[in-house]
Every structure is written in C-alpha cells, then in structure tokens.
Amino acid sequence: MELILAPEILKTYGYTKENVIVKQIGSGLINRTYLLSPLSEDKQYILQHINTTVFESPEAIANNLKAIADYLSKNYPSYNFIKPILTLNGEEMALVNGEYWRMLPFVKDTISLDVLSNPKQAYEAAKQFGKLTRLLNYFDASTLKQTIVGFHDLNLRYEQFVLALNQTTKQLKGLAKIEIDFAKDHKYVLDYYNSFKQGKDFPDRVMHHDTKISNVLLDESTYEGICVIDLDTIMPGKFISDLGDMMRTYLCPFSENETDLGKIKIRLDYFEATIKGYLSEMKTILTNTEKELILFSGKYIIYMQALRFLTDFLNGNIYYPANYFTQNLDRAKNQFKLLHELSLNEKELQDIIKENLA
Known part of the structure; x- marks a missing residue:
C-alpha cells in the first residue's frame, strides 16, 4: 500500500512527497512503521510514529538510545546498533503536529520473522x-x-x-x-x-x-x-x-x-x-x-x-x-x-x- 505522509514529516528529514515512495510495513501493534524509498538514493529508511499512549515520554527513548549508541560506537564500533538518523535540525526525533517520529536505517538483505519455524x-x-x-x-x-x-x-x-x-x-x-x-x-x-x-x-x-x-x-x-x-x-x-x-x-x-x-x-x-x-x-x-x-x-x-x-x-x-x-x-x-x-x-x-x- 503506497501512502503519502504529511509533508512536514518528510520535510523534517529533507524529503518531499515527490522524491520518496512510502509504504506501510510491519506487524507491530504499538508503533506505525513505514518504509521510505528515496528515488535518488540507493538507500532505504524506516520511519516510525511513536505511540505516546504507550510511551508517555518519547524523550526518554531518544536519550536512552543516544547514550547506548555513543557507548557502543566508542567501545564496539563494529557492532550494528540501529540508532536513529538525526533530523535536519540535529534532533533524535521529529515533533510534528504534536506527534513524535523517528527515522532509522533500513538493513538490506535481512528479514524479521513473526513465527519461529526451526x-x-x-x-x-x-x-x-x-x-x-x-x-x-x-x-x-x-x-x-x-x-x-x-x-x-x-x-x-x-x-x-x-x-x-x-x-x-x-x-x-x-x-x-x-x-x-x-x-x-x-x-x-x-x-x-x-x-x-x-x-x-x-x-x-x-x-x-x-x-x-x-x-x-x-x-x-x-x-x-x-x-x-x-x-x-x-x-x-x-x-x-x-x-x-x-x-x-x-x-x-x-x-x-x-x-x-x-x-x-x-x-x-x-x-x-x-x-x-x-x-x-x-x-x-x-x-x-x-x-x-x-x-x-x-x-x-x-x-x-x-x-x-x-x-x-x-x-x-x-x-x-x-x-x-x-x-x-x-x-x-x-x-x-x-x-x-x-x-x-x-x-x-x-x-x-x-x-x-x-
């Protein structure tokens, strides 16, 4: 399903509705998740809306992830820790129309399973x-x-x-x-x-x-x-x-x-x-x-x-x-x-x- 997100959300990360393809993905029940495919890049990104009913303090999430990412980057730089991509303003999360969003790198050639089979x-x-x-x-x-x-x-x-x-x-x-x-x-x-x-x-x-x-x-x-x-x-x-x-x-x-x-x-x-x-x-x-x-x-x-x-x-x-x-x-x-x-x-x-x- 192709979707169009609010232009302000995309703009926060330097994109517009004309230069990305957006698809909703994932089976999670808490946060809405989208796959962003920029037309001019050989990369894809995950864009997530943070459910503030469940996570009442999104800033706590951002602070925790930054602290852990900094520690791992310094001590175990080869470890693949999926940390958020900063907004154009250097923020860990985007606050748009009272809602929190974050962007993450999409890891190619991987899958996530809903059910174990072996x-x-x-x-x-x-x-x-x-x-x-x-x-x-x-x-x-x-x-x-x-x-x-x-x-x-x-x-x-x-x-x-x-x-x-x-x-x-x-x-x-x-x-x-x-x-x-x-x-x-x-x-x-x-x-x-x-x-x-x-x-x-x-x-x-x-x-x-x-x-x-x-x-x-x-x-x-x-x-x-x-x-x-x-x-x-x-x-x-x-x-x-x-x-x-x-x-x-x-x-x-x-x-x-x-x-x-x-x-x-x-x-x-x-x-x-x-x-x-x-x-x-x-x-x-x-x-x-x-x-x-x-x-x-x-x-x-x-x-x-x-x-x-x-x-x-x-x-x-x-x-x-x-x-x-x-x-x-x-x-x-x-x-x-x-x-x-x-x-x-x-x-x-x-x-x-x-x-x-x-």
Missing part, C-alpha cells in the same frame, strides 16, 4: 539479545530512564490483580474462579523473586524487555542473526526479563491466542537452542545467582503475563484488545497452562541448562 532461528535470536546485553555489561544501567514504568514489575502486576479482584463483578469473578485460584496458588513465584530482588548478585542490566522473534533481524539467506531492533523498551532491568520473554514466546508453537490448551506444550529442542544461543554470549558475565535463576526467568515472565491477561479480563478488557468477551480470560488460561508445562518438564530443562553452563 530451532536455529531461536538460537540466533537468543544469541543476538545476549550479545547486546554482554556488550553493555560495563555500561551504567542506572543512567537510563524507564520508558514504560513498571513494565516487568511483578510486584506491581500482582497488586493490580488484587485491586481488579476486589473491584470486579460477581459474574466475572465466577467465570474466572479457576484462574483466580491458580494465580493465588502460584504467588510463590513473586515471593521467590522478592527473596533475590535486592541481592548484590542479582544486578540491574541494560535489557531489551521485548525479545519476541520479530525484534531480531536475520540474514535472509542464512538466517544468521544480524542485530536487535525495536529498541524502545531498552531500559534497566533484570536478566530474567529478556530470557524469560524468549521462553514465553519461543518454546510453544502456538501463541497466547490458542484456545485448545492441549496444544500448549514445551518444545525441548527450541528450549535447548534458546539456552545455547543466550549462554554463548552471557555465560561469562552471569552471576551465580543469575545462573540459578535461568529457568525461573521463564516462570516469572509467563506468570506475569498470565496475571496481566487475567487482570484485564476482571477489569472489563480495557487494555488488551479482545475479539470476544472472554478472550483475555482464554489468554490467561493459555499462559497458566504454559507455566504448568514448564514445571512438568523442569528436570529435563534444568539438565539442558546445566549442560550448557558446564
């Missing part, structure tokens, strides 16, 4: 996310700003669940009784996390926080990992955020929208590939505590996402779009089943971790 892809993606964190091991994560406050804060998510439970209707509470009980019974995930949270051996790191497969560029021929993209959620966090999100999204062949819970299984070969890829970069810098929490990272993120879906259902589906009344409840059931499967396979999964830590 373990090698999981390995390459996990390796790329681990590599970025490893390269930033000595970067002071405390200098970065939170781009989404409380994004992976399980304490906050449990508090929101309890609040929703106290305010919801009897009807919704009745429909979700089994899931409510499951959530309460598994609060030990939160308690266990809190027992480590303040430990010196459990440091804050620079984390991506959204490690689904579509946020990695792969070579379109070899499927080797090239670099990480969609960097809006880079901010301080625990390593469990990235590795746990990979487990949540890589290990099961079906997404959280699958309602046949019998299909929700752990693919051991994908788990092994993910662990191998991540530890190939991170094994040398993980602390002893972090190594002990590798499998727990999956439990943490899966439980948190299940809570978020359940909370939204109890609140009347006000956050996650739902195509039918009980979809967020079904999503919670799906994630609780995935959490159960992780526990069922724990011995085999821990053996894989132990082998790759050796």
Whole structure:
C-alpha cells in the first residue's frame, strides 16, 4: 500500500512527497512503521510514529538510545546498533503536529520473522539479545530512564490483580474462579523473586524487555542473526526479563491466542537452542545467582503475563484488545497452562541448562 505522509514529516528529514515512495510495513501493534524509498538514493529508511499512549515520554527513548549508541560506537564500533538518523535540525526525533517520529536505517538483505519455524532461528535470536546485553555489561544501567514504568514489575502486576479482584463483578469473578485460584496458588513465584530482588548478585542490566522473534533481524539467506531492533523498551532491568520473554514466546508453537490448551506444550529442542544461543554470549558475565535463576526467568515472565491477561479480563478488557468477551480470560488460561508445562518438564530443562553452563 503506497501512502503519502504529511509533508512536514518528510520535510523534517529533507524529503518531499515527490522524491520518496512510502509504504506501510510491519506487524507491530504499538508503533506505525513505514518504509521510505528515496528515488535518488540507493538507500532505504524506516520511519516510525511513536505511540505516546504507550510511551508517555518519547524523550526518554531518544536519550536512552543516544547514550547506548555513543557507548557502543566508542567501545564496539563494529557492532550494528540501529540508532536513529538525526533530523535536519540535529534532533533524535521529529515533533510534528504534536506527534513524535523517528527515522532509522533500513538493513538490506535481512528479514524479521513473526513465527519461529526451526530451532536455529531461536538460537540466533537468543544469541543476538545476549550479545547486546554482554556488550553493555560495563555500561551504567542506572543512567537510563524507564520508558514504560513498571513494565516487568511483578510486584506491581500482582497488586493490580488484587485491586481488579476486589473491584470486579460477581459474574466475572465466577467465570474466572479457576484462574483466580491458580494465580493465588502460584504467588510463590513473586515471593521467590522478592527473596533475590535486592541481592548484590542479582544486578540491574541494560535489557531489551521485548525479545519476541520479530525484534531480531536475520540474514535472509542464512538466517544468521544480524542485530536487535525495536529498541524502545531498552531500559534497566533484570536478566530474567529478556530470557524469560524468549521462553514465553519461543518454546510453544502456538501463541497466547490458542484456545485448545492441549496444544500448549514445551518444545525441548527450541528450549535447548534458546539456552545455547543466550549462554554463548552471557555465560561469562552471569552471576551465580543469575545462573540459578535461568529457568525461573521463564516462570516469572509467563506468570506475569498470565496475571496481566487475567487482570484485564476482571477489569472489563480495557487494555488488551479482545475479539470476544472472554478472550483475555482464554489468554490467561493459555499462559497458566504454559507455566504448568514448564514445571512438568523442569528436570529435563534444568539438565539442558546445566549442560550448557558446564
């Protein structure tokens, strides 16, 4: 689909509607993304509109990316960090008619996948996310700003669940009784996390926080990992955020929208590939505590996402779009089943971790 953007947006980067072709691309639900093809250049660019409903402080994103880009440019100049292209006025983002935009270089001969089709892809993606964190091991994560406050804060998510439970209707509470009980019974995930949270051996790191497969560029021929993209959620966090999100999204062949819970299984070969890829970069810098929490990272993120879906259902589906009344409840059931499967396979999964830590 060919589109014409507001002339002011293009002008900010030195283009006009007459000298570029614009096409909307991508499957992301948060930011609108366009491919810009200047007629007089052998280059293409990505132009993104920043969703300020989700990212209330776009300046925080710009500041974080600039600080990281400067650090990597100085210390690891060969690393392909996709940093924004400055406007004609030297700004990290363009503010046009009250909306924020940014332009990024388009990386040729690469693809991003919406669905994993083999373990090698999981390995390459996990390796790329681990590599970025490893390269930033000595970067002071405390200098970065939170781009989404409380994004992976399980304490906050449990508090929101309890609040929703106290305010919801009897009807919704009745429909979700089994899931409510499951959530309460598994609060030990939160308690266990809190027992480590303040430990010196459990440091804050620079984390991506959204490690689904579509946020990695792969070579379109070899499927080797090239670099990480969609960097809006880079901010301080625990390593469990990235590795746990990979487990949540890589290990099961079906997404959280699958309602046949019998299909929700752990693919051991994908788990092994993910662990191998991540530890190939991170094994040398993980602390002893972090190594002990590798499998727990999956439990943490899966439980948190299940809570978020359940909370939204109890609140009347006000956050996650739902195509039918009980979809967020079904999503919670799906994630609780995935959490159960992780526990069922724990011995085999821990053996894989132990082998790759050796």
